[in-house]
Amino acid sequence: xxxxxxxxxxxxxxxxxxxxxxxxxxxxxxxxxxxxxxxxxxxxxxxxxxxxxxxxxxxxxxxxxxxxxxxxxxxxxxxxxxxxxxxxxxxxxxxxxxxxxxxxxxxxxxxxxxxxxxxxxxxxxxxxxxxxxxxxxxxxxxxxxxxxxxxxxxxxxxxxxxxxxxxxxxxxxxxxxxxxxxxxxxxxxxxxxxxxxxxxxxxxxxxxxxxxxxxxxxxxxxxxxxxxxxxxxxxxxxxxxxxxxxxxxxxxxxxxxxxxxxxxxxxxxxxxxxxxxxxxxxxxxxxxxxxxxxxxxxxxxxxxxxxxxxxxxxxxxxxxxxxxxxxxxxxxxxxxxxxxxxxxxxxxxx
Numbered sequence: 431x432x433x434x435x436x437x438x439x440x441x442x443x444x445x446x447x448x449x450x451x452x453x454x455x456x457x458x459x460x461x462x463x464x465x466x467x468x469x470x471x472x473x474x475x476x477x478x479x480x481x482x483x484x485x486x487x488x489x490x491x492x493x494x495x496x497x498x499x500x501x502x503x504x505x506x507x508x509x510x511x512x513x514x515x516x517x518x519x520x521x522x523x524x525x526x527x528x529x530x531x532x533x534x535x536x537x538x539x540x541x542x543x544x545x546x547x548x549x550x551x552x553x554x555x556x557x558x559x560x561x562x563x564x565x566x567x568x569x570x571x572x573x574x575x576x577x578x579x580x581x582x583x584x585x586x587x588x589x590x591x592x593x594x595x596x597x598x599x600x601x602x603x604x605x606x607x608x609x610x611x612x613x614x615x616x617x618x619x620x621x622x623x624x625x626x627x628x629x630x631x632x633x634x635x636x637x638x639x640x641x642x643x644x645x646x647x648x649x650x651x652x653x654x655x656x657x658x659x660x661x662x663x664x665x666x667x668x669x670x671x672x673x674x675x676x677x678x679x680x681x682x683x684x685x686x687x688x689x690x691x692x693x694x695x696x697x698x699x700x701x702x703x704x705x706x707x708x709x710x711x712x713x714x715x716x717x718x719x720x721x722x723x724x725x726x727x728x729x730x731x732x733x734x735x736x737x738x739x740x741x742x743x744x745x746x747x748x749x750x751x752x753x754x755x756x757x758x759x760x761x762x763x764x765x766x767x768x769x770x771x772x773x774x775x776x777x778x779x780x
Contacts, residue, residue, distance in 0.1 A: 442478020479742030574729025638735030679772025
């Protein structure tokens with residue numbers, strides 16, 4: 431289609447220190463869109479990529495845009511360290527040299543601890559044992575590995591061609607899933623956030639780079655352009671909860687979103703629920719009592735990774751493509767958000 435017809439780009443990105451002005455605008459222009467297409471970068475932490483779709487939906491519904499590209503991006507491996515107070519003459523030390531990846535993306539600003547502690551809080555609150563967490567993590571790894579081995583993700587991945595040590599490299603497969611994951615290996619890992627806790631590097635989501643995007647427009651516009659409609663957005667919801675229990679927020683976001691869609695949970699064919707931590711995912715599942723066979727059927731963030739600004743759109747993209755493959759009609763995507771929030775979005779296909 432004519433790229434000049436695109437009105438706006440909305441991308442989530444959390445770690446923007448050192449990334450330059452408006453990273454969404456950089457991606458739009460460097461991605462080949464004309465200068466006339468505006469762009470905005472948003473930060474709703476882990477929910478950024480899904481909130482971008484919500485903002486795009488509102489713009490289209492209000493008649494302010496016809497076509498919007500929405501999604502998210504994150505380069506966690508290149509997040510810089512920040513030297514606080516350097517402008518007033520402070521020299522680098524352990525107190526003022528801050529890792530922006532942790533501070534801006536993974537640190538609870540209200541309780542002054544790593545969000546991994548919130549997963550420990552949920553494990554205690556909902557009685558989620560270490561054994562259950564490790565079993566969940568292993569299942570996520572196994573499902574993701576099986577999906578990769580059978581080419582399940584091929585339709586949704588755009589290969590990236592880059593240079594590494596003078597060699598051309600084509601990145602077209604998720605690097606994070608571990609073929610060697612085992613129950614025995616997971617059991618050997620030490621707790622990461624509480625010496626007496628149960629959350630480890632093996633049953634938590636990982637630090638990753640990634641991006642995802644979708645093209646959004648009204649049904650009438652798609653018909654006028656002769657473009658196929660993969661799915662329709664039915665409802666969106668965002669909620670707030672106690673930051674110390676941030677991982678439980680998808681329960682309330684899901685309930686509100688389903689109510690707005692006029693659905694029951696039993697109506698939903700497939701669910702993508704971001705796996706921030708196994709303890710978090712299990713707590714949400716315990717509260718909602720959903721059928722785990724419909725949730726993250728190709729693995730989740732524990733295996734595939736959690737590039738925080740991109741994950742909201744990534745799970746939506748995976749959901750849409752799996753719904754197409756299964757000829758499923760109704761789907762739900764939901765995430766918890768650091769700081770005590772949650773988002774959910776329902777989609778429908780004919």
